[in-house]
Amino acid sequence: MAGPVTLSDVAREAGVSLATASRAINGSANRTVRPELRERVLAAAARLHYSPDANAQAMARGRTSTIGLIVHDIADPYFSSIAAGVTAAADELGLVVTLATTQHQRGREQQFVEILQSQRARAILIAGGRYDDPEGTAALTESLAGYVASGGSVALIGQALEGFSTIAINNRSGAAALARSMHGLGYRRAAVLAGPEGHITARDRREGFVQTLADLGTPVPDAHIVDCAFTRDGGYEGMRELLGRDTDVDLVFAVNDVMAVGAMAAARDAGREVGVDLAVAGFDDIVTLRDVSPGLTTVRLPLDELGAKAIELALAGPGPEATVVDVDGEVVVRASTPPRA
Amino acid sequence: MAGPVTLSDVAREAGVSLATASRAINGSANRTVRPELRERVLAAAARLHYSPDANAQAMARGRTSTIGLIVHDIADPYFSSIAAGVTAAADELGLVVTLATTQHQRGREQQFVEILQSQRARAILIAGGRYDDPEGTAALTESLAGYVASGGSVALIGQALEGFSTIAINNRSGAAALARSMHGLGYRRAAVLAGPEGHITARDRREGFVQTLADLGTPVPDAHIVDCAFTRDGGYEGMRELLGRDTDVDLVFAVNDVMAVGAMAAARDAGREVGVDLAVAGFDDIVTLRDVSPGLTTVRLPLDELGAKAIELALAGPGPEATVVDVDGEVVVRASTPPRA
DNA sequence: AAGGGTGCGGGAACCGCTTACCCTTAGGCG
DNA sequence: CGCCTAAGGGTAAGCGGTTCCCGCACCCTT
Structure with a gap:
């Protein structure tokens, strides 16, 4: 622990006062330091490997960065x-x-x-x-x-x-737009992996989706809505449960991409072929997941x-x-x- | 900006000195405060919504957290x-x-x-x-x-x-182990998406892999080693280039998983079927990518x-x-x- | 009962920096 | 040539804590 070099040290080394050293180093507002002196201070600071103490600065200035x-x-x-x-x-x-x-x-x-x-x-x-x-x-x-x-x-x-x-x-409107797209593509028996109960984002997405499909005349029955964790494993389990219920479903909307990927894995493990047998959509458009195969339909967020x-x-x-x-x-x-x- | 309440305020409110307030609030080492007083201080602090200033503490203590x-x-x-x-x-x-x-x-x-x-x-x-x-x-x-x-x-x-x-x-040994596994599975014409030149991690992985295959009698020809960025897009481009060179390759080792996924995408786009036509392996075992299909062979890192x-x-x-x-x-x-x- | 601990408040000295304020110097102006 | 002002250097007062050290009770020994 050799070098607690402070501004005073720099000032002394440069042969100026503390105030001048301070002003030279951070160029205080409406106060200038003669260039020659400034140089001297900067040089001294460099020579001593001076590192200003951010905590002290924060304290003196009354604000941090x-x-x-x-x-x-x-x-x-x-x-x-x-x-x-x-x-x-x-x-x-x-x-x-x-x-x-x-x-x-x-x-x-x-x-x-x-x-x-x-x-x-x-x-x-x-x-x-x-x-x-x-x-x-x-x-x-x-x-x-x-x-x-x-x-x-x-x-x-x-x-x-x-x-x-x-x-x-705007989770609701995003999910609603997705629902319209899916309806447009011909899906009529959707299901939702809905995330955990009480999770507001999950709920908004679910509701936007479900509501829109209902408005379009293809409501999602309650048996097609599965609560599950907001994670990959949640998606996996949710899909397993859904497939176990043997309702006939043509599209599964997982309320986020990570869940959707888990759901796709579960579908594969159950012998269903995603994109052929069964459609899956997510939400977020996670960059890392853009290359999953088949490509995941989703709602892109910036x-x-x-x-x-x-x-x-x-x-x-x-x-x-x-x-x-x-x-x-x-x-x-x-x-x-x-x-x- | 209403509430800059300081420790002095708390001390005054509790009717004790600054020193006592400080000790009461953080339980200073080898100094105790009479329980009754401590309570009074704590109560005063709560009443005033006191929030200690971490910068001041850092400064006084001479260390941060x-x-x-x-x-x-x-x-x-x-x-x-x-x-x-x-x-x-x-x-x-x-x-x-x-x-x-x-x-x-x-x-x-x-x-x-x-x-x-x-x-x-x-x-x-x-x-x-x-x-x-x-x-x-x-x-x-x-x-x-x-x-x-x-x-x-x-x-x-x-x-x-x-x-x-x-x-x-241990990038080298991981890549070497991977090489041995792949050799054991019967691969004989490997290629490497090697990452950017000069990148030490990439180089270690490449060298561990290439060296081991050479030792096993199935060297990787230079034409099968493609430099590329350490990213998904790097993997994609690298694979495109490799396939363009029309060398016949049975296995592509991308020096990380993200690149491997890009490479798989490129292979698909080129009409190759990964896991059938062409094998791909990565490195890292990124959690988010564990569900890609086909599952990506890789070297798991904790x-x-x-x-x-x-x-x-x-x-x-x-x-x-x-x-x-x-x-x-x-x-x-x-x-x-x-x-x- | 006197001497020595021990426990615990409080006063005050920092921690390292910024900046208000004072003072000297030098230049501009009438 | 003297007065006023601007530029720029220095002194010192904080910023909000922590902790050293002093002093006062009170308790325990012998």
């Missing part, structure tokens, strides 16, 4: 795509990203909000669905309100939260853009009115849902 | 799996993770090391391959050495760097464990000798490489 990102699971490609967008945009702005993962444990978001508030993060971004859980939501809202009151900004990604700016994904948008939204206005930006999905039809003969 | 993680691209499942392990382990230890992504730009790691040093991060973890670039490597080494000299710890994940502790992935191991390694010993922990891959044979008739 950290932004916090809270996701459920960074290994999930949905979140990692968003995170990629966030880090890229943050980098652009000279900000640093602190990543927190809830691992799907309820209540963790709130805890991370508190931690990030302690760090005095400039903004907090929360991505991902929540459950229909008034208590938990109220607690989260309160934490966030406290954070905002202390000067922070917040943006949600994906799912709106009353009172905060959001990049809202996940990588969301991050940048969210940062922009959060940092834009401390305006008291929350802004909600809607993002629509786009149906992408691939080989997993061929036109029905 | 931040650890930095540098990856190339968080959207890449390889890195996001590692990141998931890191965040989980960090969380367990009460640490906070700062994420930096280089976006594959050379020199960025070094820059991030400097930023993280500024943040006074407790440890820096760098995941991912580097290029064979003596200058860049030297610069990075120097930055890291400076960071270590200032009291930080470092651990590399994946690829060793002279002088620093590493969770080293990516999610790497993060925890790396934190442990970094935080373990400030011992001057760098420890290198070797991690071996395990060959997983799936349908993409059926036994050769």
Whole structure:
């Protein structure tokens, strides 16, 4: 632990005062340093391998350059795509990203909000669905309100939260559009792997899909709606259960791509041939999964853009009115849902 | 911006001194506070919604609870799996993770090391391959050495760097094991999608594979080795080029799974049927890709464990000798490489 | 009963930086 | 040629904590 070299050391080495050293190094507003002196200071800093203490700076300036990102699971490609967008945009702005993962444990978001508030993060971004859980939501809202009151900004990604700016994904309309496409292709006996009960994103997608098919005169019977986890394994199990019920189904809509892939695996294991015997569609258009075979019909979301948008939204206005930006999905039809003969 | 409530406020509210308030709230080592007083302080803190300032704490204590993680691209499942392990382990230890992504730009790691040093991060973890670039490597080494000299710890994940502790992935032996398996299955005319020139990880995998096949008496001709990007698109293009060369090949080894999936897509587009016409193998065993069809033969890496191991390694010993922990891959044979008739 | 611990509050000195404010110097202007 | 102003350097006051050290009770020994 040799080198805690501070700004004082640099100042001394350069033969100037602390104030001058500080001004030379970060070019303070409306104060200039004579070029010659500045050079001297910079040279001294370099010679000593000076590394400014960000914590001290944060403290003196009263603000940090950290932004916090809270996701459920960074290994999930949905979140990692968003995170990629966030880090890229943050980098652009000279900000640093602190990543927190809830691992799907309820209540963790709130805890991370508190931690990030302690760090005095400039903004907090929360991505991902929540459950229909008034208590938990109220607690989260309160934490966030406290954070905002202390000067922070917040943006949600994906799912709106009353009172905060959001990049809202229009799950309902995306699923509805998918339903229309599928109906147009001739599918008449759809089923839904619906995700866990109470999960708002899952519910919106299911409802958008089911409602639209009903409107089109081909309702989805309750026996064709299977609750399951929001994961690959959930999709697998859900599909197994569905096939076990021996209802005759021509199309399975899994409420996200990861589940859809699990569902396709289950179908294969059960001897069904996806894209021939049975159609499958998902939601999200996860990049890593674009090459599965047969190609997965899905609703494309511009996940990588969301991050940048969210940062922009959060940092834009401390305006008291929350802004909600809607993002629509786009149906992408691939080989997993061929036109029905 | 209503609530900058400080510890002094809490102390005043509780009617105690600053010192006592501090001790009550974080239970300082070898000093206790009378339970009754502690309660009073805690109650005051809660009443005022006190949120300790992590920057001030960092400054006063002389250390933070931040650890930095540098990856190339968080959207890449390889890195996001590692990141998931890191965040989980960090969380367990009460640490906070700062994420930096280089976006594959050379020199960025070094820059991030400097930023993280500024943040006074407790440890820096760098995941991912580097290029064979003596200058860049030297610069990075120097930055890291400076960071270590200032009291930080470092651990590399994946690829060793002279002088620093590493969770080293044994790419060579993994690829060699894969080669032996493939030879055992009867493949005799292998090709390699070799990744970009100078990429050390790619090179180790290629060499382990090629060398072993040569030793087994079925050398891979140079014309069967195609350089390409380390990405999905790289795999796609590489495969196209390879098929264009009309050499007759029975097995294609792509040096990572993401490339392998691109390669499979290219093969399909060219009318070849993977797992029948042509075998394909990858490396990493990316979870998200375990359901591709046909199942991809690969070398499994315990990516999610790497993060925890790396934190442990970094935080373990400030011992001057760098420890290198070797991690071996395990060959997983799936349908993409059926036994050769 | 006196001396020595021990437990526990409080005062105050930092931690490393930014910035308000003061002061000197030099140049512009009438 | 003197006065006013602008430029730029320095001094010192924080920013919000932690912790060293001092001092006061109170309890235990012998």
